[in-house]
Amino acid sequence: MTAPTYDLGKLHGGLRLPGHKDDSTRVPVRDVPIPAQLVLPIEQHAGEPAQPVVDIGDRVLKGQPVAEPDGEMGVPVHASSSGTVVAIERWPVSRRQGGKAPCIVIECDGDDETFPGRSAGDYRNVPPADLLLHILDGGIVGLGGAVFPTAQKLMQARTSETECLILNGVECEPYISCDDMLMRERAPEILGGARVLMHALQVDSCFVVVESDKPEAIDRLEEALGEFGDDRIVLKQVPTIYPSGGEDQLVQLVIDREVPSGGLPTDIGCIVQNVGTAAAVYDWIVRGEPLISRVTTVTGDGVANPVNVRARIGTTIEDIVRFTGGYTDCADHLIVGGPLTGKSVTTDEVPVVKASNCILVVARSSYSLGELPCIRCGDCAAVCPVQLLPQQLFWYACADDEQKLRDFGLTDCIECGCCDLVCPSHIPLTADFRKAKGRIRELADEKARADRARKRFEARNDRLERERLERDAELARQKETAKSAGAQAIAEILERRRRRDEDEPS
Ligand code: SF4
Ligand code: SF4
Known part of the structure; x- marks a missing residue:
C-alpha cells in the first residue's frame, strides 16, 4: 500500500510566546524515588471511574491492577509500586479543581516487587482487535493532557477510514518540556510505539511532528529513524506557535485538512496520539509494564531547581518538589499543567496522575491591573486558532444567552487562552468561556435527563394503555365466548x- 502524501497547512491565529523551557531542560530526566505512600485516584481518564478490586489490608505488587474498568470508556488503574492498601478514601485531586475524589492509598514497602507481566508477545503476530484489548489492559490513556482512553480512540479510528497516524511531539504551551525530554531520551521507544499503533490501526503512514526549535529532540528522532529504516514513518517539523499542539490545529498544520466543527480527526482520515502515549504503548506491549509512571516537568519561579522527573503515578506533588530541591521563598501558588490550560490546586498533597504533564509553581506577582471594559479592539479574534469571535462570545456569556453562544461556536473553543493573553482590558475570557461551556453542558445533561424521564413516562403510559386495551379485548373475547x-x-x-x-x- 502506498503511503498518502499531504501538503503542509497553516494555523489560523495563535501566538508566539516565550517558552520558559530552558531551565527545566538543562539536565536529564531524574527518577523520583519510591515514596512512603502512593495515592491512586480511580478516575484518571476521560470516562467512567474504575472500580477498586482491592480491600484495605491487601498486599499489592507493582503493576497489579487495583481498579478495573467500569463501562465502555473505563480504563484500569495499576499499583505503581508494591505495598499494602491502607485506605480507600476521598483525597484532594487536580482533576476536580479544589475538590476530592476516591483514591486507593498504598503504603509502599520499598521492595518494588513486580506483578507478573502479561506481554502481548510479538505484536506483529497479534490480530489488531486483540492488540486493542491488550492496550486497554495496560491502562493506557492519551498523555497529552486529554487522557482519552487510547484503546477506545483506536477502535473509533478503526471503524473510520483512517489512513494515517500523527504522533504529537508539539509541546507549544510555555514551561512544559516533558515531551521534549522524552523525545531526547527515548526516541527509539516512541518510534517502537508508533509501529505498534500502526499495526493496531492497520495504517502505513505515520508523521512524528516536532517544533523546529527542538534541535536535540529532532536529532535523536532522526538517529532512531535511521536505525529503524522504516520509511512509513516521517519526521515533520512545524513552527513554534501556540496552540499548534492542539489536536485539530496539528491536523490542519500537518495534512492541511480542517477537522469539521464538532467532529474528530478520524472524520478526515487521521488519528493523533501524543509521543508519550506511544512510548507508554511500547512499554506495555513490548516490555510488559503498564502505565504506572510518567515524565512531568517541575518548573516555575517558585521551585528551587526546575527539572523534568519520572515519577510513579500516585506520588504527591509534595514528595516530588521536595525531591527536586523544594520551593523558593516567593512560591505563591500551584498549577498542575501549563500556565494557560492547567488547573490551580490549593494543596501539594494532590498526586501526580496520568494527565499531569507539568507542576508549575508560580511566584507572587506584585500587582494586578484588574479587569477593564472591552474596547472592541478585535485582538482576541485575530489570535483565536478556531476563528471564533471571543468578544462576541464574552457578551453572550455575560448575558447567559445559551443559543447565541452555541450559534457563535462556543463549543468549538479549545480553551487555549490566547484571547486572554492579548486582551488589553485583561478580561479573563477563557475562564468565562469555561464557565459558560460548563453551564451549557449542565443544561444539556438536564435536558437529556428530562428527555429520558419524559420517554420513560410516555413508555409507561403506552404500556398501561396497551395493557388496558389487551384487558378490554380479553373481556370482550370472554363475553363473546360466554x-x-x-x-x-x-x-x-x-x-x-x-x-x-x-x-x-x-
Ligand atoms: S481583546 Fe479584549 S478588549 Fe479587545 S475586543 Fe477582545 S475582549 Fe474586547
Ligand atoms: S480560548 Fe477559545 S475563544 Fe479564546 S482564543 Fe482560544 S479557542 Fe479562541
Whole structure:
C-alpha cells in the first residue's frame, strides 16, 4: 500500500510566546524515588471511574491492577509500586479543581516487587482487535493532557477510514518540556510505539511532528529513524506557535485538512496520539509494564531547581518538589499543567496522575491591573486558532444567552487562552468561556435527563394503555365466548326437547 502524501497547512491565529523551557531542560530526566505512600485516584481518564478490586489490608505488587474498568470508556488503574492498601478514601485531586475524589492509598514497602507481566508477545503476530484489548489492559490513556482512553480512540479510528497516524511531539504551551525530554531520551521507544499503533490501526503512514526549535529532540528522532529504516514513518517539523499542539490545529498544520466543527480527526482520515502515549504503548506491549509512571516537568519561579522527573503515578506533588530541591521563598501558588490550560490546586498533597504533564509553581506577582471594559479592539479574534469571535462570545456569556453562544461556536473553543493573553482590558475570557461551556453542558445533561424521564413516562403510559386495551379485548373475547357458549347451550336444550317431543307417543 502506498503511503498518502499531504501538503503542509497553516494555523489560523495563535501566538508566539516565550517558552520558559530552558531551565527545566538543562539536565536529564531524574527518577523520583519510591515514596512512603502512593495515592491512586480511580478516575484518571476521560470516562467512567474504575472500580477498586482491592480491600484495605491487601498486599499489592507493582503493576497489579487495583481498579478495573467500569463501562465502555473505563480504563484500569495499576499499583505503581508494591505495598499494602491502607485506605480507600476521598483525597484532594487536580482533576476536580479544589475538590476530592476516591483514591486507593498504598503504603509502599520499598521492595518494588513486580506483578507478573502479561506481554502481548510479538505484536506483529497479534490480530489488531486483540492488540486493542491488550492496550486497554495496560491502562493506557492519551498523555497529552486529554487522557482519552487510547484503546477506545483506536477502535473509533478503526471503524473510520483512517489512513494515517500523527504522533504529537508539539509541546507549544510555555514551561512544559516533558515531551521534549522524552523525545531526547527515548526516541527509539516512541518510534517502537508508533509501529505498534500502526499495526493496531492497520495504517502505513505515520508523521512524528516536532517544533523546529527542538534541535536535540529532532536529532535523536532522526538517529532512531535511521536505525529503524522504516520509511512509513516521517519526521515533520512545524513552527513554534501556540496552540499548534492542539489536536485539530496539528491536523490542519500537518495534512492541511480542517477537522469539521464538532467532529474528530478520524472524520478526515487521521488519528493523533501524543509521543508519550506511544512510548507508554511500547512499554506495555513490548516490555510488559503498564502505565504506572510518567515524565512531568517541575518548573516555575517558585521551585528551587526546575527539572523534568519520572515519577510513579500516585506520588504527591509534595514528595516530588521536595525531591527536586523544594520551593523558593516567593512560591505563591500551584498549577498542575501549563500556565494557560492547567488547573490551580490549593494543596501539594494532590498526586501526580496520568494527565499531569507539568507542576508549575508560580511566584507572587506584585500587582494586578484588574479587569477593564472591552474596547472592541478585535485582538482576541485575530489570535483565536478556531476563528471564533471571543468578544462576541464574552457578551453572550455575560448575558447567559445559551443559543447565541452555541450559534457563535462556543463549543468549538479549545480553551487555549490566547484571547486572554492579548486582551488589553485583561478580561479573563477563557475562564468565562469555561464557565459558560460548563453551564451549557449542565443544561444539556438536564435536558437529556428530562428527555429520558419524559420517554420513560410516555413508555409507561403506552404500556398501561396497551395493557388496558389487551384487558378490554380479553373481556370482550370472554363475553363473546360466554355468549356463544350460552347460545350453544340453549340450542342444545331446545334440540334435546325437540327430540324428546318427537320420541314421545302422541
Ligand atoms: S481583546 Fe479584549 S478588549 Fe479587545 S475586543 Fe477582545 S475582549 Fe474586547
Ligand atoms: S480560548 Fe477559545 S475563544 Fe479564546 S482564543 Fe482560544 S479557542 Fe479562541
